[in-house]
Amino acid sequence: MLQEFKAITFDCYGTLIDWERGILDQLRPWLDRSGRRDLSDAMVVETYARLEAACEAETPTALYPAIIEEVHVRLARHWELRPDPVAAHAFGQSVGEWPAFADTAGALRYLKQFFKLAILSNVDRASFARSNEKLGVTFDLVLTAEDIGSYKPARRNFEVALDRLDRTFGVGKGALLHAACSVFHDIVPASAMGITTAWINRRNDIGALGQTARADYEVADMAGLVALHKR
Incomplete structure (x- = not known):
């Protein structure tokens, strides 16, 4: 798994x-x-x-x-x-x-024991720095739209992430999991590039803004991702 x-x-x-x-x-x-x-x-x-x-x-x-x-x-x-x-x-x-989900910090602390953790976000550096205070971990890599010069679902954002992970940590595409809630911004473009995806389907009770995903994994929240790893 x-x-x-x-x-x-x-x-x-x-x-x-x-x-x-x-x-x-x-x-x-x-x-x-x-x-x-x-x-x-x-x-x-x-x-x-x-x-x-x-x-x-x-x-x-x-x-x-x-x-x-x-x-x-x-x-x-x-x-x-x-x-x-x-x-x-x-x-x-x-x-x-904006608040963090209640399960976020604990899940990230758990996953940090086993994985390099990176952010690939449609945001600017200053805004993310304020949000990061709520997330409970230090990420190994942070890539924002400000750093890359484009917003997901642009293919370039994922290409930059793959390149940086490979050059910095020796992590190739086959060893990377991309986890996200947004079908449009994340799951569809990452899957199209052959990146393994985990759909954090936090809107599973109300619908994913009119879209459905064909992800490799699907869980309802970050606690579900932790449970998936433990299994």
């Missing part, structure tokens, strides 16, 4: 950090003030995800805070709300405040 791997690359937001809770905690007060209490959590998250992916594709070298600040502007336009530059800027700076 997992014992054949030497390293695990992790997506961060949605996998280790509760991306949805962080987004909703930031957007709800603004939506409430704007009179849009009718929007369900699912509708907010799905609309946000679609607009974020579009912004990342359009401006691949923009830092993540600028990306999500622009998403805030587009959400206002989409829902015909008055633009709120102050709220948009605050949202862009909020990434480091």
Whole structure:
């Protein structure tokens, strides 16, 4: 099972950090003030995800805070709300405040005993540094969209990760497991490149934003990944 791997690359937001809770905690007060209490959590998250992916594709070298600040502007336009530059800027700076999932730190500490652990995340260095304080381990390698100059699902992000792991630790593609929640950003492109994947399907009770994955492994959370290794 997992014992054949030497390293695990992790997506961060949605996998280790509760991306949805962080987004909703930031957007709800603004939506409430704007009179849009009718929007369900699912509708907010799905609309946000679609607009974020579009912004990342359009401006691949923009830092993540600028990306999500622009998403805030587009959400206002989409829902015909008055633009709120102050709220948009605050949202862009909020990434480091998003909470970790309850099982993340313990699972990472366990896995650190057996694997090199790396981050491959659609974020900027400064935001991840704040999030890393909640994750409980020191990663052996951190690669962000800021470092690479593009956002997943771009093939380049995975190519850079493979190259760095090989040159730094001697870990080839066959010894790497990529673990992530996002089908679109991670599971599909990594699988297409022949990287073994573990789908951390934290949305297994509500659906993966309209997508399904064909991953090599599927677990419901990080605790499930630990249990898979123990078996």
